[in-house]
Amino acid sequence: MRQRYLALLSMFASLPAMALTFQTRLENIEWKVEGDKFECRLIQPITDFGSGVFVRRAGEQAIFRLNAFNAMLGEGSATLLAAAAPWQPGRGDINLGSVRIGRGQVLFNSSQAQAASLVRGLLEGRTPLVRHYSSTSGTSEVRLLPVKFRQAYSDYEACTTKLLPKNFEQVRQSQIGFPGGGIDLDNQARANLQVMVEYMKADPSVNHITLDGHSDNSGNRLTNRDLSRRRALAVMDFFKENGIQESQITLRFHGEQYPLVRNSNAANRAKNRRVSVRLERVPAPEKNTSPVGTTNPASVS
Structure with a gap:
């Protein structure tokens, strides 16, 4: 998979005006809901990239998290958008501000306000979009699509009703x-x-x-x-x-x-x-492993 990504990157490096876009094909879009009493997650896998996840912990409002298999986006600032769909003429993108791309599997965690705006956008048919520019690789975009979102969001909300009051x-x-x-x-x-x-x-x-x-x-x-x-x-x-x-x-x-x-x-x-x-959280005391018939010196008075 890494070799495939590098091949794509080298192909588009000579085209600075174009954006390298990561998104799942329309017919393969799926949303997953996972969770328990401590945390609920609403996930869209992104082909050859990772996943976009709405995460709500007990006692908190949701955030949006972008996960990546590899370091596909360089570190630095990126723009978070609730982008208008192509079939919605006359509607502009909503700029939700910047996010800081970091190292590791979790590229960033949004603010609660940004996540709430992304959810509203998805319910209106908008696309969560992360746009990142690098002087070496140009512009890269990561997109989630609103296909099948409403039913998954309903299941996610059902999960959140079972969260504990606090974390x-x-x-x-x-x-x-x-x-x-x-x-x-x-x-x-x-x-x-x-x-x-x-x-x-x-x-x-x-x-x-x-x-x-x-x-x-x-x-x-x-x-x-x-x-x-x-x-x-x-x-x-x-x-x-x-x-x-x-x-x-x-x-x-x-x-x-x-x-x-x-x-x-x-x-x-x-x-x-x-x-x-x-x-x-207190670890349980270690069991006495002294051989049968011996005396634990600590117990001798």
Whole structure:
């Protein structure tokens, strides 16, 4: 395939006014939908090039990604267009701005706004087009075609309805507040914790929780320390009630020792009454492989 590409490149190098275009023949166009609870992808393979992919992660809007088998486009800036179809006279191309072509299989990831414009264009019969100019090889274009797009997009939207509310980067840390000064979880706290529980159940590799309880400086040090402990326990109890084992939870409490902001007014003190929650992937401990009948030295007291 690389030899075929190089032959094409040398043939067109002497014709700087022409664009080397990569696209799939009309009769071979297909869209594929792949995904799970974490990510949905809408893909059009591009013959002898790679693929164009709309990618939507949990908790985010979609981006558009261009993949390539080989380094067929040089590094640098390229223009992203929602191009009018030849059968749509009078309609001009929509310039969606520039993208930066990089190395590797993924040539670029668009912005969310650019991806949304490409989807609207495809629904109107427009063609996503990447136009790249190189001083050595001239102009190259990569095109996706809107053929069969509507049905595939419907399947893709069905996939997105099953995505988790947030991805791991969004859910891995949270501050559970106790603005009223007590130790009971309010509705907002419960909703935030429920999202974390759902993620842990969907991704078993996320298998550990660290809880850090905090208070403001309103009471004496011992009272504040106890309040921070009881708040952390309230959060731990929520996780346990929702199927998380206590052995998966590390609980710590710090009283007023680590404020988020200065305890200079009522609003700031409310922010400091909190439990910090952190989700982690903790490797399972290695099994003891000592031969039967021997003693592990670490266990000897």
